[in-house]
Amino acid sequence: MKPVQFEKADRLPTEIVFKDPVHDHIHVRHQLILDLIDAKEFQRLRRIKQLGTSQYTFHGAEHSRFSHSLGVYELARKICDHFLRNYPEDWDDSERLVTLCAALLHDIGHGPFSHTFEKIFNTDHEDLTTQIILDEDTEVNQILRRVSPSFPNEVASVITGDYPNPQVVQLISSQIDADRMDYLQRDAYYTGVTYGKFDLSRILRVIRPYKDGIAFQYQGMHAVEDYIVRRYQMYMQVYFHPVSRGMEVTLDRMLTRAHDLYRENKLAPVIPMLEPFFKDDYTIYDYLDLDDSVILYAVLAWTKSEDRYLSELAQMFLHRQPLKSVEFNREKDAETVAHLRDLVDQLYFDQNYFTMTNRSSDISYDYKLKEKAPISLFYPDGEIIDLSEASPIVESLSDNLHGNDRLYVPRELLRRTPPAQQDLPIFQDIYAEFRKHIKNGKIL
Numbered sequence: 001m002k003p004v005q006f007e008k009a010d011r012l013p014t015e016i017v018f019k020d021p022v023h024d025h026i027h028v029r030h031q032l033i034l035d036l037i038d039a040k041e042f043q044r045l046r047r048i049k050q051l052g053t054s055q056y057t058f059h060g061a062e063h064s065r066f067s068h069s070l071g072v073y074e075l076a077r078k079i080c081d082h083f084l085r086n087y088p089e090d091w092d093d094s095e096r097l098v099t100l101c102a103a104l105l106h107d108i109g110h111g112p113f114s115h116t117f118e119k120i121f122n123t124d125h126e127d128l129t130t131q132i133i134l135d136e137d138t139e140v141n142q143i144l145r146r147v148s149p150s151f152p153n154e155v156a157s158v159i160t161g162d163y164p165n166p167q168v169v170q171l172i173s174s175q176i177d178a179d180r181m182d183y184l185q186r187d188a189y190y191t192g193v194t195y196g197k198f199d200l201s202r203i204l205r206v207i208r209p210y211k212d213g214i215a216f217q218y219q220g221m222h223a224v225e226d227y228i229v230r231r232y233q234m235y236m237q238v239y240f241h242p243v244s245r246g247m248e249v250t251l252d253r254m255l256t257r258a259h260d261l262y263r264e265n266k267l268a269p270v271i272p273m274l275e276p277f278f279k280d281d282y283t284i285y286d287y288l289d290l291d292d293s294v295i296l297y298a299v300l301a302w303t304k305s306e307d308r309y310l311s312e313l314a315q316m317f318l319h320r321q322p323l324k325s326v327e328f329n330r331e332k333d334a335e336t337v338a339h340l341r342d343l344v345d346q347l348y349f350d351q352n353y354f355t356m357t358n359r360s361s362d363i364s365y366d367y368k369l370k371e372k373a374p375i376s377l378f379y380p381d382g383e384i385i386d387l388s389e390a391s392p393i394v395e396s397l398s399d400n401l402h403g404n405d406r407l408y409v410p411r412e413l414l415r416r417t418p419p420a421q422q423d424l425p426i427f428q429d430i431y432a433e434f435r436k437h438i439k440n441g442k443i444l
């Protein structure tokens, strides 16, 4: 059965809507989509926060991967409708179902505090997304197979970028795709920062299909340009915030300490849901048991650990007293960084667990990027021009890395008020030595 026929047969008698603060309503017209939303692997995304540790800086940012995934689906659905209405010659609507399913499931393999978890336990959310879609025992796979035996493969190949139709791939994964458009709007809404908002409805008017993919009508250039600028600002102000990164670093050090203790058979308590990952012997079903509550329970349990380092790090995370940071320059500050880490050792903390360097980097727009398609403008004569050629603002943000390097240390060393009389003399000395190397939050 071809998808178009399947789609007709699969239509719900009446449309179902989910109320959403960003897109107002999420419209569901197919039983298949409704069943995917109800699948337990998808419901799990309710229990994973979209922005991980950013909620400790922007307290409103408690939205979940569930709401983001619904949002990406809704944007993809709106774009398909717009293509069908305005460009029926250039858009094959039998691609709709695979597009919507890929939009909905693109983050199904995300775990709790992904960034940190993946680094410590060597998991990969993109790999896991594919595995969850393809494994015949998941509910998601069983629902997708109702369309055809090869349909799970087709959906997975859109997400990995291997699907033959570039229009579908670019809708889900390019430098201006449904994923990025949803998370920028959603993250701006929930963090409360207004500069993340761009003119989404205008972009959804000027987006169009053409034979090699997706482009934007040249009249809409400024709306697209604005999206790039807002994206840059969100990275600088929200995603790379030094306190959120400090919480990430603190979690990273806590899990590393727990992992090291586990190897020596000294971890107590062992958290059953985490054990397969400590052993490096896990299945996707172990992975699907993970959510934010597993990590938060581990934090809580380890505050009572007899290991002094583990309990200290767990308390720092629990009470939001993360390691604090100074900015440094990778090329010229290596020696000072090593010296400052030694000072932490001399104080009373092991530098392996209580210091860490952290790099943030993002390229706002890259017209040479291989894995994510660039943004093309479509002119009346059919000519296609790269956005960075038409917009001097985008050009200035193109192709270079934005971000910085930070050294994280125990916060006592960076407190503003110098040690008081009653502080230990060793702390007074080391504090003074530490401060000598720092000015305005940067290593001198």
Ligand code: NI
Pocket: 068, 072, 106, 107, 179, 183
């Ligand atoms: Ni996403």
